[in-house]
Amino acid sequence: MSEKTTTNTSFLNDAGNRAMLFQAVLLIAVVAVGYYLFHNLQANLENQGISTGFAFLNEPAGFPILIHLIEYTEANSYGRAFLVALINTILISLMGIILATVIGVVMGLARLSQNWLVARLATVYIETLRNIPLLLQMFFWYFAVLATLPHPRDSIIFGDFFLNKRGIYSPEPIAQDGFGVVIFGFLACVMAAIALVVWAKKRQKQTGVWFPAYWTSLAIIIVGTVVFYFLAGSPVEFDAPTKSRFNVTGGMVLVPEFVAVLVALSTYTGAFIAEIVRAGILSVNWGQTEASRSLGLPDGLTQRLIVLPQALRVIIPPLTSQYLNLAKNSSLGAAIAYPELVAVVMGTTLNQTGQAIETIGLCMLVYGSLSLSISVFMNWYNKKMSLIER
Amino acid sequence: MKSNVGKILTTAAVAATISTGAAAATLDDVKAKGFVQCGVSQGVPGFSNADDAGNWTGIDVDACRATAAAIFGDAQKVKFTPLSAKERFTALQSGEIDVLSRNTTWTYTRDTSLGLDFTTTNFYDGQGFMVRKDLGVSSAMELDGATVCTEQGTTTELNMADFFRKHQLSYVPVIVQKADEALAAYASGRCDVFTTDKSGLAAHRSKLSDPAAHVILPETISKEPLGPVVRHGDNQWKDIVTWALFVQINAEEMGISSKNVAKIKSESTDPGIRRLLGAEGNMGEALGLNADWAYNIIAEVGNYGEVFERNVGPNTPVGLPRGVNNLWTEGGVLYAPPVR
Numbered sequence: 131m132s133e134k135t136t137t138n139t140s141f142l143n144d145a146g147n148r149a150m151l152f153q154a155v156l157l158i159a160v161v162a163v164g165y166y167l168f169h170n171l172q173a174n175l176e177n178q179g180i181s182t183g184f185a186f187l188n189e190p191a192g193f194p195i196l197i198h199l200i201e202y203t204e205a206n207s208y209g210r211a212f213l214v215a216l217i218n219t220i221l222i223s224l225m226g227i228i229l230a231t232v233i234g235v236v237m238g239l240a241r242l243s244q245n246w247l248v249a250r251l252a253t254v255y256i257e258t259l260r261n262i263p264l265l266l267q268m269f270f271w272y273f274a275v276l277a278t279l280p281h282p283r284d285s286i287i288f289g290d291f292f293l294n295k296r297g298i299y300s301p302e303p304i305a306q307d308g309f310g311v312v313i314f315g316f317l318a319c320v321m322a323a324i325a326l327v328v329w330a331k332k333r334q335k336q337t338g339v340w341f342p343a344y345w346t347s348l349a350i351i352i353v354g355t356v357v358f359y360f361l362a363g364s365p366v367e368f369d370a371p372t373k374s375r376f377n378v379t380g381g382m383v384l385v386p387e388f389v390a391v392l393v394a395l396s397t398y399t400g401a402f403i404a405e406i407v408r409a410g411i412l413s414v415n416w417g418q419t420e421a422s423r424s425l426g427l428p429d430g431l432t433q434r435l436i437v438l439p440q441a442l443r444v445i446i447p448p449l450t451s452q453y454l455n456l457a458k459n460s461s462l463g464a465a466i467a468y469p470e471l472v473a474v475v476m477g478t479t480l481n482q483t484g485q486a487i488e489t490i491g492l493c494m495l496v497y498g499s500l501s502l503s504i505s506v507f508m509n510w511y512n513k514k515m516s517l518i519e520r
Numbered sequence: 521m522k523s524n525v526g527k528i529l530t531t532a533a534v535a536a537t538i539s540t541g542a543a544a545a546t547l548d549d550v551k552a553k554g555f556v557q558c559g560v561s562q563g564v565p566g567f568s569n570a571d572d573a574g575n576w577t578g579i580d581v582d583a584c585r586a587t588a589a590a591i592f593g594d595a596q597k598v599k600f601t602p603l604s605a606k607e608r609f610t611a612l613q614s615g616e617i618d619v620l621s622r623n624t625t626w627t628y629t630r631d632t633s634l635g636l637d638f639t640t641t642n643f644y645d646g647q648g649f650m651v652r653k654d655l656g657v658s659s660a661m662e663l664d665g666a667t668v669c670t671e672q673g674t675t676t677e678l679n680m681a682d683f684f685r686k687h688q689l690s691y692v693p694v695i696v697q698k699a700d701e702a703l704a705a706y707a708s709g710r711c712d713v714f715t716t717d718k719s720g721l722a723a724h725r726s727k728l729s730d731p732a733a734h735v736i737l738p739e740t741i742s743k744e745p746l747g748p749v750v751r752h753g754d755n756q757w758k759d760i761v762t763w764a765l766f767v768q769i770n771a772e773e774m775g776i777s778s779k780n781v782a783k784i785k786s787e788s789t790d791p792g793i794r795r796l797l798g799a800e801g802n803m804g805e806a807l808g809l810n811a812d813w814a815y816n817i818i819a820e821v822g823n824y825g826e827v828f829e830r831n832v833g834p835n836t837p838v839g840l841p842r843g844v845n846n847l848w849t850e851g852g853v854l855y856a857p858p859v860r
Contacts, residue, residue, distance in 0.1 A: 175635075177753070178613065178635035178751065178752060178753065179635045179752050179753070180613065180633070180634060180635035181633045192678050192681055192682065193677045193678055193681050193693075193695075194677075194681050194691075194693040194695075195693070196692065196693055196694060196695070204681045204685055273704060273705075273708060277708035277709065277710065281709055295708070295709050295710060296667060296692075296710065374665045375664070375665060376655075376663075376665045376666040376667065376712045377665055377666070377667060377692065377712075379665055379690075386710065387694070464672075464697050465696075465697050465698075465701065466696070466701070467694045467695055467696045467697075467702075467705065469695070473672065473695070473697065476606070477606055477672045477673050477695075477697065478672055478673060478677060478695070480606060480673070481605065481606050481609075481672075481673035481674070482629070482677075482678065483629075483633075484609060484629070484630070484633055484634040486609075486610050486613075
């Protein structure tokens with residue numbers, strides 16, 4: 131205490147200076163250890179004759195990948211294979227997030243339902259699925275459920291659609307000349323729809339007159355695109371699948387690996403989201419609903435304008451965590467042959483090239499960036515939904 | 521604070537010295553800890569497989585036991601680490617295991633770019649295809665349009681792709697992380713074909729519910745020389761693992777087995793045999809081992825023929841014929857340099 135008042139304080143006795151000094155020393159230590167580890171790694175790799183670097187990404191991969199949304203053959207490079215796997219990971223994560231949200235919201239609301247049966251069924255669903263390990267659920271869907279479908283020889287057939295244990299086969303639309311017109315027409319309709327929504331909102335603010343803008347714009351997009359499609363002379367042909375000696379070939383196929391991973395991920399995460407949604411809705415005071423009703427708002431509008439915006443503030447932060455979990459859990463798909471990042475890069479590529487540090491580094495970078503992107507988006511959304519104090 | 525940083529740096533420096541030092545003399549490390557740490561598979565009957573009591577058996581297991589017998593005179597001084605196909609090389613590189621004996625194919629890339637050395641071949645294999653009998657397929661060339669299941673992280677994946685590309689056949693690849701689940705996918709009908717090394721096919725077929733309903737196609741689409749692997753740069757250790765196998769092959773050629781080795785050692789007048797069994801001179805010294813190193817291998821583990829018959833021979837569930845894995849004098853390709 132008395133030291134503070136003396137004028138003859140040494141440099142190190144000042145709390146602020148001391149803190150700065152410690153920070154600096156710590157920083158130097160961290161950098162030194164980091165540099166040392168990196169240097170050590172390089173030296174050891176060289177000593178053991180393990181080749182390093184990312185040059186392997188340009189080498190031909192030579193292995194096949196079951197699902198590829200972009201053109202890929204065995205002659206393509208490891209870099210291309212990495213890209214294919216990355217797209218597969220993003221595809222399953224995005225579709226999983228959308229489906230899990232739908233399931234979660236429906237189940238969360240169902241658990242709050244006045245109907246005894248609906249509420250109990252939702253409870254059973256939630257408590258069962260979130261208490262069984264995800265990997266086990268994937269094996270269940272893959273080996274127990276989807277494998278019970280018939281053999282390709284005894285496929286279930288609806289017209290040009292085939293269903294068997296190797297997937298659902300459907301005709302593949304192939305764009306012909308003039309398909310550009312349809313795309314152009316579709317984009318024009320979307321723009322018109324956006325303009326309509328903006329106009330309707332503005333008018334409602336000024337005059338209070340309400341207009342069913344969302345339904346109308348949906349109609350514009352669907353009807354408009356169909357009109358353009360026929361104006362351009364139906365520029366799409368269908369390649370129908372046919373039975374061959376071993377399989378059904380041609381057309382488009384939805385393979386069981388994808389279905390099993392998607393179903394397992396979305397039902398598992400959906401169970402957690404359901405609880406988050408329930409908590410969010412229960413966090414909004416009942417008085418809010420009563421007040422809204424006494425103002426004469428119908429039930430639908432009460433939910434949409436009063437309860438949901440307030441519930442979302444509670445829902446979004448834990449929801450973000452669930453989305454991040456889902457994206458990372460998609461790596462379990464490797465266990466049932468879904469060719470995502472871990473399977474293709476840390477499995478096959480790592481084994482064929484032996485570049486452990488590079489491939490694992492790449493995977494960590496991807497999962498890091500994917501998770502950060504989801505976080506950034508959800509934080510932006512959270513800010514948008516948060517209470518604006520006036 | 522300053523002294524703490526110093527401590528951290530010193531500790532790190534010491535750790536670095538230890539880790540680089542360890543790579544040099546595996547034999548000293550193994551002698552110090554008293555056992556050989558051996559990387560094996562997670563269960564391939566005949567090659568490396570654990571029974572209910574946790575006892576490991578198989579050709580690959582016996583390669584490690586031979587090394588332990590050479591060093592300690594006791595084939596039981598081995599500890600096993602089950603590894604998946606994709607973990608195996610990292611486990612060896614990092615020093616977690618001393619030798620990798622896990623039906624691993626010797627290839628150019630693996631030998632040159634992984635910091636590893638292949639010792640020698642203890643089983644000559646080749647990749648094949650297994651299909652259901654009721655498909656009526658008699659040749660791999662008829663597999664156009666088939667769905668193929670295989671395990672991930674092996675040479676199998678690439679051989680399969682090369683085969684189908686070379687013959688311009690279309691196929692659907694289903695590549696599963698672990699062999700057991702790949703087999704389960706095949707058994708459930710997800711795939712028409714299961715592919716891996718032919719010895720592996722025979723071993724896996726013995727695990728299916730109705731082995732007789734599946735047939736292995738005649739084509740062999742690749743060369744798969746399987747053998748133990750060690751870290752690059754420790755030549756003494758590589759020599760020990762290599763010569764432990766050569767001794768077993770030489771022993772079979774000379775007619776020495778685990779049953780008669782004691783008798784031969786005391787009675788034989790053949791200088792070649794007396795040198796091998798340590799009755800004359802000290803052949804073990806050059807490897808840093810005792811004079812009776814080879815005697816111990818044969819007495820404890822047996823010669824190559826005994827190992828083969830016991831683990832994968834016609835009288836086992838795997839039921840493989842000797843084929844190319846016979847002595848060069850019997851029409852096979854096993855030809856070990858002499859112990860001289």
